[in-house]
Amino acid sequence: MSPACASNSGAGIFARKHGRGVLFEGRRGLLFSAPERKDIVKKHAKLSLALLAFVALIGLFAGLYLSSRPDTTPGDKSVTVEVVHKDEVSRTFHFQTDKEYLGDLLLSEGIVKGEQGQFGLYIREVDGERADFDLDKAYWALFVGEDYATQGADVTPLQDGDSFRLVYTLG
Amino acid sequence: MVKSRPAADAALFGILGGLTFAAKMVMASLPNIEPVSLMVMLFAVTLGKKALFPIYIYVLLELALNGFGLWTAAYLYIWLVLAGAAWLLRDMQSPLGWAVLSGTFGLLFGALCAPLCLFTGGPAFALSWWLSGVPFDLLHCGGNFLIALFLFCPLRALMQRLLQKYF
Numbered sequence: 255m256s257p258a259c260a261s262n263s264g265a266g267i268f269a270r271k272h273g274r275g276v277l278f279e280g281r282r283g284l285l286f287s288a289p290e291r292k293d294i295v296k297k298h299a300k301l302s303l304a305l306l307a308f309v310a311l312i313g314l315f316a317g318l319y320l321s322s323r324p325d326t327t328p329g330d331k332s333v334t335v336e337v338v339h340k341d342e343v344s345r346t347f348h349f350q351t352d353k354e355y356l357g358d359l360l361l362s363e364g365i366v367k368g369e370q371g372q373f374g375l376y377i378r379e380v381d382g383e384r385a386d387f388d389l390d391k392a393y394w395a396l397f398v399g400e401d402y403a404t405q406g407a408d409v410t411p412l413q414d415g416d417s418f419r420l421v422y423t424l425g
Numbered sequence: 426m427v428k429s430r431p432a433a434d435a436a437l438f439g440i441l442g443g444l445t446f447a448a449k450m451v452m453a454s455l456p457n458i459e460p461v462s463l464m465v466m467l468f469a470v471t472l473g474k475k476a477l478f479p480i481y482i483y484v485l486l487e488l489a490l491n492g493f494g495l496w497t498a499a500y501l502y503i504w505l506v507l508a509g510a511a512w513l514l515r516d517m518q519s520p521l522g523w524a525v526l527s528g529t530f531g532l533l534f535g536a537l538c539a540p541l542c543l544f545t546g547g548p549a550f551a552l553s554w555w556l557s558g559v560p561f562d563l564l565h566c567g568g569n570f571l572i573a574l575f576l577f578c579p580l581r582a583l584m585q586r587l588l589q590k591y592f
Contacts, residue, residue: 256520256574256575256577256578256579257578257579258518258519258520258578259517259518259519259523259577259578259582297519301521301522301525304525308525308528308529311529311532312532312566315532315562315563318556319556319559319560322553322556402546402550404550404557405557405558425494
């Protein structure tokens with residue numbers, strides 16, 4: 255941890271008789287009077303509370319995420335993937351698969367190419383056609399049924415009868 | 426800080442905004458680890474309301490590079506939330522306190538962007554978009570926490586020294 259932004263936030267306070275009253279010694283050997291000590295204890299209490307709330311918030315968010323994840327289904331499933339190319343020609347693929355996530359299926363079948371980015375699998379190429387966002391803001395949009403996907407293909411679970419679309423899109 | 430010297434101020438704000446943008450680009454390959462939150466907090470505590478200038482210069486650079494999209498639209502307001510919180514807590518001295526603030530902002534980043542999804546897909550889409558991004562928010566939170574824990578106080582002291590010396 256970096257040093258405090260100012261000097262008197264010493265943790266660890268020890269009482270010591272000094273002159274007419276009791277002073278309190280911090281870890282760095284600074285002496286604190288009783289009101290100063292009270293102030294420091296108050297600040298530490300606030301910080302501890304903030305830290306506790308922070309950890310609780312992390313736990314809450316992680317819990318919400320885990321409880322909201324759609325279940326995967328083990329075993330054989332029938333899945334359809336429609337690819338809509340730049341020239342609007344579409345091609346439909348039917349799969350029987352025991353994969354649990356769409357990304358695994360598409361990669362293993364060689365339908366897509368991409369790489370793991372900071373937001374999961376980033377699909378660059380579908381059915382031999384590459385979308386280059388850096389060039390013309392083109393990307394492959396993923397739809398689950400008719401709805402625009404809110405998560406990447408690698409975390410989109412497969413259920414029997416699911417249909418997906420990958421559409422070449424200009425941003 | 427800063428006495429009224431418009432030309433010097435403009436140069437300073439341009440450099441700070443550009444520096445923020447450059448630092449983000451340098452760290453772009455790290456998953457959700459970014460220096461912008463740290464810089465925004467530093468600007469807020471050292472420049473006061475003038476922090477808006479470097480912040481929005483940075484936002485303009487983002488818009489120029491990436492065009493107008495969900496993220497960049499959110500940038501129009503999201504940094505104000507952090508700058509406001511940092512300014513309100515400007516007397517705080519504990520590095521841990523600043524790390525908690527920055528980490529909390531990282532954790533809430535998706536939730537703060539989600540209202541924009543209300544316009545594009547409605548409440549259900551916004552909620553599901555936010556929830557699916559929680560792992561990225563957790564990464565953002567961890568990165569922000571560590572960066573602020575180790576860098577905020579030394580950089581704040583450095584900025585204050587430089588501003589006192591040159592402005």
